[in-house]
Amino acid sequence: MDALAGLLDGPRARGAFLMRSVFDPPWSVRIQDRAPLTLLTMLRGSAWVVPDRGAPVPLHPGDVAIIRGPQPYTVADDPATPPQAVIHPGERSTTPTGDELCEVMDLGVRTWGERADGTAVLLSGTYQLQGEVSQRLLRVLPDLLVLPAGALDSPLVPLLSDEMAKDELGQEVVLDRLLDLLLIAVLRAWFSRPEAAAPAWYRAHGDPVVGRALRLLHEHPAKPWTVATLAVGTGVSRAVLARRFTELVGEPPMAYLTNWRLALAADLLREPDATVGAVARQVGYGSSFALSAAFKRVRGLSPAEHRQTSRPQTADLVTPGA
Template identity: 45%
Template sequence: MDVFSDLVRGVRSHGSLFGVSVLRPPWDLRFDGGAPLTLCALLSGAARVVPQDGPPEPVAAGETVVVRGPAPFRLTSEPAADVDPVPWRPGRAEPGSAPPGASTLVVGAYPARGEIGRRLLDALPPVLRVGGGESGDVEDPVLDHLAAEVAVEAPGQQAVLDRLLDWLLVCTLRTWFDRPGGRPPRWWSAQRDPVVGEALRLLHTDPAAPWTVASLAARTGVSRSTLAERFTDRVGEPPVTYLTRWRMTLAADLLLERPEATVAQVARRVGYADPFAFSAAFRRVRGTSPSGFRRAVEGPADAGDPRAPGAPQRGWTSAMGPNPSTSAAST
């Protein structure tokens, strides 16, 4: 499994809040925060995204915007709306064509599950915008499929929309990471190195295996010194250090998702036969013991903090925007 596939599995549309709105200008939608990641695809019309901290950015038909939470932001009609912002809520527009001059907006407010999702979010800017043709195609097949699906109502539609949103998110992030002059995270660029990319794939496919620099070097067909130097140069840290941090990320999620599991059981799942060695590594990486981490996070989660790893996704706005033709529905 490659790094990106492993990280993006922590952010999926199943369980997200979903909405399709047909908006006649002027309109102004307020997203009050709480969602770790919000994807907005503008199928028709024109808009601008207004982050809490930062300048407004125009959004054209066929463009997709991804906003990293939990800070609030707004989407307004273009030119600027002279109306009071109204909270967005999940819902479905009635199937059919948008009237002339209207904007058709598809929104997915994603939960980010645990520490795996958090590592992907940490690699993203507060706002990123990708045009429909940036992948090299004149038409965007993902948006074409999405527009066709929201225009009708058919059995199994919600399952189709879930998968289309996942598809759109993955394609949007890949296009943004690969944009000319961009500064993608180091693990993204490292995946294209034939040696380092293979080493990363091995570590993510079987993180609990007893990997050493020597065993990784043997599997990738280079010497130990070559692998260590090349991996550190491309990724920014040595292979074993990277593996330890990834194991602790997996362990953190296991501690929260499986409260019945003992520390020894979690240790074995991530490649440690000795729970004391695992606890020492966890404390070194996370700054607290496994048990202490579990206790500390259970408090915020019980309080409904959507930013806490494993916490229930609460506090997402649910109110109708202006002039939409919607009926209540959510993923």
């Protein structure tokens, strides 16, 4: 596992909310579902994504937008169009005055709007619960990114669109996995673009020494690493490794390893059956006490407190962190 694979290993949709929305201009939808992450793409027509903070961004056919929650935003045919519908947590939709819209605008299987052959078709896929997307991934993403049409060499968007129209046994699992694959494909393409401002560890991955060190740490986080053993694995001296790693990544190797181990532990602790002791062994700590001490020192709370605050909540879906 390389550093990027480790970052992208987190997405695990579980009953994701997927919808094909069909509109005629003027149209505008206010999104305030507090979801941690949403993918949007225009299958037909164009739109604007209007964040509460920042400038409106156009969305053309084939573009894929990723929006990091929980801040509200609006999607509309024009930034000046006032919202006609509001999406709330729990897949609930209303007018701005509170009248229910779910049944009124139901157009069939995972399709919503005023008429089926509208001029604009928006496909959306939403990770609804905290823990479905790792916090270390959310931490490195901007609030809004748009991958332009043509930058994604993948059949996943039309495949997901086709599968959304089906209502067969096991369809929810199929859609969850397709959404995960699409998110990973989009992010991999995004991080390779110069405007992505990729994190330092991503850029450092291309260095023959530091890239090798990062792969070793990500593939074997539980090994009892020291700067000396890591230097042996990369074929350079301890001094050279420590200097180059710190220059390119922005922190020393052992500090990076600690943060990586605790990020892994934070994700693993969200699993209801995982014990602190078992998680400690998986990420390289000899006991639950050792993991708890490191967790408290670096993150300011115990593993038990982290698990409590990370339980899925429909009203509070994202807690910043890494």
